[in-house]
Amino acid sequence: MKHLTVDPYIPFALWWPLVLAAAGLLAWYAVASRRRLSRARWWGVTVLMAVAVAVPLVVLLNPTWIERIPPPAGKPRLTILVDRSPSMATPDAEGGHTRYAVACRLTAAAAEELDDVYEVAVRGFAEGSSLAAPEQLAAEGPRGTLTDLAGALDGALDRERPQGQAILLLSDGIHNAPGGRDALDESVAKAEAVAAPVYVRTIGGDTTARDLDVQLKRPQELAFVGQRVPVVVHLEQRGSLAAETRLSLRLDDEPVEERRVKLQPDGVTEEVFQVTRAKSGLYRYEVRAEPLGEEVTEVNNAATLLLRVVDQPVRVLLLEGKPYWDTKFLVRTLSTDRSIELTSVVRLAQGRLLKRRLSRPKLDDPKEGEGDAASGSRTEQWTIESDPGTVLGEPDALAEYQIVVLGRNAEVYLTDEALKRLHRWLVEDEGSLVCFRGAPASQISQRLGELMPVRWTPAGESRFRVELSSLGRSFRWLPEAEQSDELTRLPSLATVARPEAKKTLTKVLATAVGDDSGEPIPVVTYQPVGNGRVVVVEGAGMWRWAFLPPAHQDHDETYGLFWRSLVRWLVSRVGLLASQRLALRTDKVVFSTTEAAAATLSVREEELGGKIPQVELSGGALGEPKRLTPVPLGDCPGQYHVGFGQLPEGHYRVRVLGEPDDAVTGTAAFDVRGNLQERLKIRARPDKMRFLADGSGGAVLASDDPQQLARQFDAHLSSSRPIRTTRTTAWDRWWALVGAFMLWGAAWGLRRRSGLV
Numbered sequence: 001m002k003h004l005t006v007d008p009y010i011p012f013a014l015w016w017p018l019v020l021a022a023a024g025l026l027a028w029y030a031v032a033s034r035r036r037l038s039r040a041r042w043w044g045v046t047v048l049m050a051v052a053v054a055v056p057l058v059v060l061l062n063p064t065w066i067e068r069i070p071p072p073a074g075k076p077r078l079t080i081l082v083d084r085s086p087s088m089a090t091p092d093a094e095g096g097h098t099r100y101a102v103a104c105r106l107t108a109a110a111a112e113e114l115d116d117v118y119e120v121a122v123r124g125f126a127e128g129s130s131l132a133a134p135e136q137l138a139a140e141g142p143r144g145t146l147t148d149l150a151g152a153l154d155g156a157l158d159r160e161r162p163q164g165q166a167i168l169l170l171s172d173g174i175h176n177a178p179g180g181r182d183a184l185d186e187s188v189a190k191a192e193a194v195a196a197p198v199y200v201r202t203i204g205g206d207t208t209a210r211d212l213d214v215q216l217k218r219p220q221e222l223a224f225v226g227q228r229v230p231v232v233v234h235l236e237q238r239g240s241l242a243a244e245t246r247l248s249l250r251l252d253d254e255p256v257e258e259r260r261v262k263l264q265p266d267g268v269t270e271e272v273f274q275v276t277r278a279k280s281g282l283y284r285y286e287v288r289a290e291p292l293g294e295e296v297t298e299v300n301n302a303a304t305l306l307l308r309v310v311d312q313p314v315r316v317l318l319l320e321g322k323p324y325w326d327t328k329f330l331v332r333t334l335s336t337d338r339s340i341e342l343t344s345v346v347r348l349a350q351g352r353l354l355k356r357r358l359s360r361p362k363l364d365d366p367k368e369g370e371g372d373a374a375s376g377s378r379t380e381q382w383t384i385e386s387d388p389g390t391v392l393g394e395p396d397a398l399a400e401y402q403i404v405v406l407g408r409n410a411e412v413y414l415t416d417e418a419l420k421r422l423h424r425w426l427v428e429d430e431g432s433l434v435c436f437r438g439a440p441a442s443q444i445s446q447r448l449g450e451l452m453p454v455r456w457t458p459a460g461e462s463r464f465r466v467e468l469s470s471l472g473r474s475f476r477w478l479p480e481a482e483q484s485d486e487l488t489r490l491p492s493l494a495t496v497a498r499p500e501a502k503k504t505l506t507k508v509l510a511t512a513v514g515d516d517s518g519e520p521i522p523v524v525t526y527q528p529v530g531n532g533r534v535v536v537v538e539g540a541g542m543w544r545w546a547f548l549p550p551a552h553q554d555h556d557e558t559y560g561l562f563w564r565s566l567v568r569w570l571v572s573r574v575g576l577l578a579s580q581r582l583a584l585r586t587d588k589v590v591f592s593t594t595e596a597a598a599a600t601l602s603v604r605e606e607e608l609g610g611k612i613p614q615v616e617l618s619g620g621a622l623g624e625p626k627r628l629t630p631v632p633l634g635d636c637p638g639q640y641h642v643g644f645g646q647l648p649e650g651h652y653r654v655r656v657l658g659e660p661d662d663a664v665t666g667t668a669a670f671d672v673r674g675n676l677q678e679r680l681k682i683r684a685r686p687d688k689m690r691f692l693a694d695g696s697g698g699a700v701l702a703s704d705d706p707q708q709l710a711r712q713f714d715a716h717l718s719s720s721r722p723i724r725t726t727r728t729t730a731w732d733r734w735w736a737l738v739g740a741f742m743l744w745g746a747a748w749g750l751r752r753r754s755g756l757v
Helices: 012-032 039-061 099-114 134-140 149-156 180-193 325-335 366-375 416-429 470-474 485-489 542-546 550-555 558-573 686-696 706-720 734-753
Strands: 002-006 063-068 077-083 119-125 129-131 165-171 198-202 211-216 220-224 229-238 244-251 254-262 267-275 281-289 302-310 314-320 340-349 352-359 379-385 403-406 432-435 455-468 493-500 507-513 522-529 532-537 582-586 590-592 597-603 615-619 626-628 639-645 650-656 667-673 725-729
Touching (some): 012 039, 077 099, 077 149, 099 119, 099 134, 099 165, 129 149, 149 165, 149 180, 149 686, 165 686, 180 686, 198 686, 198 706, 220 229, 229 244, 229 281, 254 267, 267 281, 281 667, 314 558, 325 542, 325 558, 416 432, 416 522, 455 485, 582 650, 597 667, 626 639
Parallel strands (some): 077 119, 165 198, 211 302, 314 403, 403 432, 432 532
Antiparallel strands (some): 002 063, 063 725, 211 229, 229 267, 244 254, 340 352, 522 532, 582 597, 597 639, 615 626
C-alpha cells in the first residue's frame, strides 16, 4: 500500500510567500498581455505560464511516495525454558504435585496450542541448557546440581530474529549459579536489547527444608605452638527436627570432645570448642553433629577446620610518629596474641625514639619450649634510638617482618630509600602494609601515594560510625552481631581528611555512616601491590572500642577480634613466613563438585636452586595418588598455581614431594562436596521472577492459559517491531522530469509564436 506525502526543502513560512509572489506576477502578466493576444492564445499562454511557475513550487514541496514493506517471512519464535534443577522436585505446587510436574504440564499445553502461531522451542536447564521435547522432559525428571537462570536466558536469545522472539520461563526463581545478581542483570539487559520479553510463571511456594547445618565461623586458623584457639561452631536448624543433638570434635577421625547441644527451631545455636597443639604442623579437625530424622541431607552435618600451627611467630613492625592512645591500645592488643612477635617504634621527641620488642625465647628443649609457649612468657627489650631514618633504611630492615603497621606522622621513617625498599618488600617478599589511622603522613608523596588504595582530600573534622560492606562481611572477621547493625552502635571515630577509593584494584571492606557530610566514605580498604597487600583503616579513636561503657560490654572483644582477624587474614592467605622456604595453600577449605579445586605454591626460588618440586594429591575417590607439576602464576615471582580440576566428593590431602611428611608448610588439605543449595534453599522466589519480567519488557503470567501468553506476545510484536517502508520522491522518476521540461518548453514556444518575450 502506497500513499503520497510531502517533505519540503524549505519551511512553509518561506514557501507561501513565494506562492503569493508567483501568483501576483502571473496575474500582472496576464492583464498586461490581454489586449495583445487573441482570446484563445491568451488562455493558452496564461495556463502554460501558470503550470510552468507551479512546477518549481511543487519541486520545493518534494512530493514523496511511501510504500510499506511486508514483514519478514516466518513465524515469531517462542522459547519455553523449563527449570529441571533438583529444587523443582519439591511437592508444593497445585494439587500437591511437584513443581517440575506442573512445569512439564504447562510446557506440553503451550507447545501444542501455540505451535501453529509461533515457532516453539523447548529447552530444559539446570547448570546448563539444551533443547528437548516436552515428553522427553517429563520422562527424565529433575536433574543437575544448581540453577543458572542467567545462562538459560542467554542460551535462548537469538540476536538475529527479525520476526520477533519471546521467552516463557517456568521456574521457582531460585538462582544459585556463580555470578549471582550481576549475571542476571546482564542477561536481562541482553533480552531487552534484542526485544525479547521474558514472560514468567513462578511455580512453588514458601517452603523451607528440614535440616541441620553445621558451619564454622573460620574454617582456617593460624596459631602458635601452645596457643589456645577457639573453634566457633554455628548449628542452624531449619524447621523443628529435634530439641538437642550430640556434637563431637574429632582430630583425624579420632574423637577429642563430645557434648550435648540444645537446638533452636528455625534458629542458630553457637558452641565454642578450644583446641591447642604443642607441635607445629597442619591439623585437620572435624566438627560433626549427630544426624536427625527426616533431614534433607546429612552431608552438611560436619564441618572441617584446618589448623596451621607454627613455631615461628608472625613478626609485626609498628611505626608511630607520636605517642597516641590508639597506639597504646593496639600495642596492648597485638602483644596478647601469642602468634605475634611485635616490634614497636614510637617517636617521643626530636631525636628520641622508643623501640620495644616483645619476642619469645628460643629454647632447644622441645618440652621446655612447649611449656613456655603455653605459659605465654615473653622476652621484652627496650632501646632508645636517635635516627628514625635507620628504622627502614637498612638493606635488610624488612626481611624479618611480614606486616608493617604505620600510624600517624610516619613520614619521619618514610625516606625515599625506605619507600623503595618498602615497595620491593611488598612486591617480591609478599609483605603487608597497614595504615591504621588513615593517611600515614601529613603530606602524601607521589611514591607513597602509589602504594595507597585511597586518595585523601583535606576536610574539617568529622565523626562517623563503621558499617561493614558485603565484601567485609564475607571475610567473617567479627561475630554475627557485630557483622550487622550492632557495629554502628559502637563509639564513633574521627577523621580530618576524606578518603576516596578511586583506584581500580581497591576493595572496600567497610564504610562510614553518620558522618557530618551525610555521605558514606570508605573506612577499611585494601589493594594488592605485587604479591603483597596495603590496608588502610580510617579514623582515630578506635581504642574506645576496647574500653566500652557498661551498656556496650557485650562488644568488649570486638576491638581485639578485629585486629587479630586482620593479622591472620594477611598472613594466612598469601606469603611466606620469614623462616619458610615454601608454603602450600589451597584456595578454599571446601570446594564444590562443580568447580575446579586449586592451590597456590609460594617458594623462595633461590633456596630451591631454581627447581620447582611436584605436588601429590591423594584421598577421596582417586585410588592412587596423583602427581602434578605447578605452573607459574602470571608475572608473580615465586608464585605457582596447582590445578586439580573437578573432583568427586571426599576429603583430599596435598603435599609437596621431597618435603618431610610432618612439614607444616608443605602440606594442605581440603574437602569436596556437592552443591547443597538446591536441597536446602528451596523457597520459591517470585520477586526474582518479577525482576526478570519487568526488566526485559515481559510480564508475570497469572493464568495457565496459553492464550494469555499469546495475547501479550502479539501486543508486544505490534508495538516493538518497527514499520519498514521505502520512500520514493517524485523526481526519482524520469517521466516527471521530462514532463516538467516539456511544459516549460511549450510555454516558451507559445509565447514566442505570439510575439511575447
